[in-house]
Amino acid sequence: MQYRQQLITFHEELEQELNQILSYWITYMPDEVKGGFYGALSDTNEPDPLAPKGQVLCSRIAWTFAAAYQRTHQPNHLQMAERAYRYIRDFFEDHEYGGVYWLVDHTGKMLDGKKQVYGLAFCIYAMAEYYKATGDPEALRFSIELYNTIERYSFDPVAGGYIEAFARDWQPAADLRLSEKDRNDKKTMNTHLHVVEAYANLYTVWPDPELQKKISGLLDYFGNYMIDKATNHLLLFMDEQWKPMSFIRSYGHDIEASWLLLESAEIAGDDKHIQRFRHYAISLAVASSAGLDERDGGMWHETDPIQPDRPKEKHWWPQAEAMVGFFNAFEISGDSQWLFRSLASWDYIKNQIRDELYGEWYWGRDDNGEIIREVKAGFWKCPYHNARACMELMRRISHVLQQMPAIG
Numbered sequence: 001m002q003y004r005q006q007l008i009t010f011h012e013e014l015e016q017e018l019n020q021i022l023s024y025w026i027t028y029m030p031d032e033v034k035g036g037f038y039g040a041l042s043d044t045n046e047p048d049p050l051a052p053k054g055q056v057l058c059s060r061i062a063w064t065f066a067a068a069y070q071r072t073h074q075p076n077h078l079q080m081a082e083r084a085y086r087y088i089r090d091f092f093e094d095h096e097y098g099g100v101y102w103l104v105d106h107t108g109k110m111l112d113g114k115k116q117v118y119g120l121a122f123c124i125y126a127m128a129e130y131y132k133a134t135g136d137p138e139a140l141r142f143s144i145e146l147y148n149t150i151e152r153y154s155f156d157p158v159a160g161g162y163i164e165a166f167a168r169d170w171q172p173a174a175d176l177r178l179s180e181k182d183r184n185d186k187k188t189m190n191t192h193l194h195v196v197e198a199y200a201n202l203y204t205v206w207p208d209p210e211l212q213k214k215i216s217g218l219l220d221y222f223g224n225y226m227i228d229k230a231t232n233h234l235l236l237f238m239d240e241q242w243k244p245m246s247f248i249r250s251y252g253h254d255i256e257a258s259w260l261l262l263e264s265a266e267i268a269g270d271d272k273h274i275q276r277f278r279h280y281a282i283s284l285a286v287a288s289s290a291g292l293d294e295r296d297g298g299m300w301h302e303t304d305p306i307q308p309d310r311p312k313e314k315h316w317w318p319q320a321e322a323m324v325g326f327f328n329a330f331e332i333s334g335d336s337q338w339l340f341r342s343l344a345s346w347d348y349i350k351n352q353i354r355d356e357l358y359g360e361w362y363w364g365r366d367d368n369g370e371i372i373r374e375v376k377a378g379f380w381k382c383p384y385h386n387a388r389a390c391m392e393l394m395r396r397i398s399h400v401l402q403q404m405p406a407i408g
Helices: 006-029 054-071 075-092 117-134 137-153 189-201 209-226 251-270 271-291 317-334 335-352 384-403
Strands: 110-112 313-315 364-366
Touching: 006 054, 006 251, 006 335, 006 384, 054 075, 054 117, 054 384, 075 117, 075 189, 117 137, 117 189, 117 317, 137 189, 189 209, 189 251, 189 271, 209 251, 209 271, 251 271, 271 317, 313 335, 317 335, 317 384, 335 364
Parallel strands: none
Antiparallel strands: 313 364
């Protein structure tokens, strides 16, 4: 087949990129004085030893290196996963009220004990992956415990779905936001996306029938409430009754959800949802393509139809998700346009996002093509999106190549 050599080269380059990303985090992020990992690292690789440490960052490191170890079997990858796992259990786990803290200081002392369901989801995701890598029954037990905690406190038995956040003791919280830039709404697409991702990963090691039902329910919420039937974009913020509260378009989330939701349906083994989300995988990929910059193939982070003149940026993570989502659309449809879009996203990363001097990826670029000088690692900047994209694509490319004739 005519694309065989392109796919082989793509795979080789991604494998090299994955190794460089993992090596970067091993080299620069461990905090050898206070334990765990630094809370922040500048774009020139200078650590901030006093920066607070976020649970999401630690969980994403744990997931990344547990997943990588299963590919590479390199001891230093397992050591990084173990370091992250141990720090979560020692400093983020709330032994009094259950769940995990949102933020600790540089010494590991709790700074923000609120229960952000998004954070619990990433911890479930990481613990299940760590169990796959190590077979440690305590990691699986903790992952199941966190799942039960979300169901006990966050699940909405009336309208369905999950309430965004709570106080440390699981009482209602006034501020539900993930970050200052977000709306303060009861339900968000982003949290639901990562809850279904986490539940699906847990299901691969704990195929509980009730968990399977919860995954199916989450997929229904997306199909019924969070995918805008008029535009095929995701609806990001909703009230308790699923009324949309914003029409901001997040192209990165559109393309990330396009493959994550289908993967969750496949893991749950639900034929009805598999067919439904194969369709959505294409429609979401089409919708996200409106966020591509024709000048260079990069994907804009988001746009607001109410404020169309708001400054636009291309952050690192939508580029990673675009590679996977477009390749997924290629696998489903066989249409080569999606393969070429995946390759174009990779070209943009190589040319504009990868930092050839200091390593890893820039935060992004602005509308003028200037580098956005944000942290290279921090609360939100982690190895989850880019390392996962490399691993996911390498697996998918290998599968496609196996289906191709040896010569062509």
